[in-house]
Amino acid sequence: MLQLRCDDINADWKERALGLRDAVELFRGKWKFVILKTLAHGPLRFKDLQEKLNISPKVLTRELRELEQNLLIxxxxxxxxxxxxxYAVTEYARETKWILETLISFGENHRKKIKAQVKA
Amino acid sequence: MLQLRCDDINADWKERALGLRDAVELFRGKWKFVILKTLAHGPLRFKDLQEKLNISPKVLTRELRELEQNLLIxxxxxxxxxxxxxYAVTEYARETKWILETLISFGENHRKKIKAQVKA
DNA sequence: TCTTTTACTTTCCTAAAGGTAACCCATAAT
DNA sequence: ATTATGGGTTACCTTTAGGAAAGTAAAAGA
Structure with a gap:
């Protein structure tokens, strides 16, 4: 009984570790989150995205393909x-909403914190 | 008045964009989230971390320094x-808890979704 | 005194990420 | 007919990330 629960807990965090690993891999790099965030306000064309983000067309194409393959756009x-x-975010991509929100609010706060630290 | 609100909204999303940019930069790469998650269960020594994560000492040192400089450990x-x-997470690092949680739960779900897609 | 352990550092290498610049093709405007 | 625009592709290069292997220094144990 005790052993069983231990195994369960172990299996659970292994799954979680795999989940984290996959998520990290999927969103890795400079652009994925930024693209999702930008498209969250509404669909955009290739050119518009490119100009808004200041990203090279080569990289943009690659990132968009990867997001598409992962059903996010x-x-x-x-x-x-x-x-x-x-290009538009899918309904499924709304599940990334809280990742984006928590990242953004952490980032906003962290900027202030680090600036304050530099001054002190 | 209308102009004022427009400016506010604009300033707001500019701040948010900066926040996102900074957060992405801070957590960029294969290891930052994984280290924070691993240390969330309790402090660990260098060697333990290294063995648990299967990371080279060089990279581990670098990542730990960066997290330390950002007050997260x-x-x-x-x-x-x-x-x-x-090495231990700081109180401040608890603010990353929801980033980790949302990433993990997305990742876990995404694995299943992608597997299902491959089968279909 | 010699060996182990811990916590790194250093050197070397490969691969991925990202940028620049030039080009291509279809359509549309002049 | 020529030029402009949108949506890319291709070739080339630099930077960053990450891994492997070996070495170092300090302390502890045999």
Missing amino acids: VRTIRKMKQISVE | VRTIRKMKQISVE
């Missing part, structure tokens, strides 16, 4: 007068 | 019979 070709390609 | 030299160096 969708790419839709819209045949307007001029063809345009729109 | 403390390094204490304990003069036991044999000298030992202990």
Whole structure:
């Protein structure tokens, strides 16, 4: 009985460790979170994203492909007068909302803290 | 009045963008989150961390220094019979708790989702 | 005195991340 | 016909991240 619960706890944190590892890998790099955050306000076209983020087209393409493969964004070709390609977060991506929110609020606070530290 | 509110909203998201940028930079790489998570269960010595994470000593040293400089962990030299160096999360690091939790739960779920997708 | 242990440091190397610049193709405007 | 725009791709380069292996220094144990 005691042994069983130990195993359960162990299995649990192993799963959690794997989850963390995968999440870290998925969001690794300079851009993934920033792109998700930017698209959270509404879909954008390739060019708009590129200009808003100041990211090179090569890197942007790669990041968008990876996010798409992980079901976090969708790419839709819209045949307007001029063809345009729109990127939008998926419903599934809303599950990253709290990651983004907690990261942002930590980051905002941390900036102040570090600045204060430098002054002191 | 309308202009004022617009400016406020703008300033707000600029701050948020800076926060996100800083947070991303701080936690960038393979190890920061994993180390914080591992130390969250209690302090560990250098060797223990190294073996638990399977990380090279060089990289571990670097990551620990960076976390220390950002006030997220403390390094204490304990003069036991044999000298030992202990690393522990700070009180401040508890503010990263929700980042870790949301990352982990997303990651755990995402693993299942992606596996399901591969099967389908 | 010799060996172990801990906590690193140093050197060397590979691979991933990211940037710049130039180019390509389709459509649209002039 | 020419130019501009959008959505990329390609080639090239630098920087950063990370790992392997060996070495170092201080203390403890045999």
